[in-house]
Amino acid sequence: MNSTPFLDVYDCLFQHYGPRAWWPAETAFEVMVGAILTQNTSWTNVERALVRLRDVVPLEPGAIAGLSPERLGEALRPAGYFNVKTKRLQTFCRWLVAQGGEEPLTKRDTHTLRHELLAVHGIGPETADDILLYAFGRPVFVVDAYTRRLFARLGLIQGDEPYEELRARFEQVLAKEAGLYNEYHALIVEHAKTVCRPRPLCSACVLKDRCPAAGANLAHSAIASKR
DNA sequence: ACCCAGGGTCATA
């Protein structure tokens, strides 16, 4: 038994799903692009956009920054919010070029880099942390909608806390290791895609013994099977 | 015809 339920949940998920090998991308820059495109958007739609984007330009900040908004927007269309994301992606790419590329950023300390990312228009806390963790390997815990839903369902958080509060809570209790945070977030996403849905499938969940929603879920299926 | 998806910004009170 672990001293913290937060690590306990991690062990359950890891045991069940195994290592996830995230983020689904070839390069660090592709992680950054994906992190922006996946804002409130399913990953399958992001993949369509990435294919179309690669079809137009090489996946490099300078090339994307140099595209006309019309051509970029057309490539990004499948990812949704394409006008918004065109602007955000080009703003980010221009910023990255102005920094001299990725290499100088690897020398900045995590706290500084995080604030610099947040200062880029269109980069919010989750996108910044995706980039910090999965592109730069920094020990930053990513809090997304899936994280809120799972841990609220487990009764370990309320769910509507401010982003920073939740991130601090996870990082306080868990060892500050990028490898752990990397795997944990990936496992939460995998779990959300399979059983921890908006309509919970808690009866089929590895964590059902911990999940108060499992009772309601079982009761619901009992009712369903009666008719 | 709904709801949902790996958020963020902006205007308002």
Next chain:
DNA sequence: TATGACCATGGG
């Protein structure tokens, strides 16, 4: 500080 509107496509 804290809600609500808005952005937009594709799948279930």
